Amino acid sequence: MQPKLDKLHAVVASAARGADGDAASSAQSMAAKLESLRHEARFAKARRARAMNRRVAANAGGGAAAERRLAFAAAAAPPTAADLAELRE
Numbered sequence: 001m002q003p004k005l006d007k008l009h010a011v012v013a014s015a016a017r018g019a020d021g022d023a024a025s026s027a028q029s030m031a032a033k034l035e036s037l038r039h040e041a042r043f044a045k046a047r048r049a050r051a052m053n054r055r056v057a058a059n060a061g062g063g064a065a066a067e068r069r070l071a072f073a074a075a076a077a078p079p080t081a082a083d084l085a086e087l088r089e
Contacts, residue, residue, distance in 0.1 A: 007037055 011033045
């Protein structure tokens with residue numbers, strides 16, 4: 001976050017100093033630089049979305065395996081009092 005703010009401050013400071021020449025070209029230059037920064041944020045969000053999609057795809061198989069284990073556990077006979085007594089010993 002801080003590097004993006006630093007870039008934004010640099011663009012605004014450059015425009016305030018008039019470092020880009022006359023006022024018309026300075027305004028156009030600043031608008032172009034700000035537009036570039038705006039698209040940079042979009043690309044970062046798209047990259048995060050792609051990474052999250054990859055994680056979801058990788059974890060999709062784990063959910064099916066967990067469902068199978070839960071179904072198996074639900075189908076098994078519940079423990080009897082003797083089984084529980086063995087666990088306490």
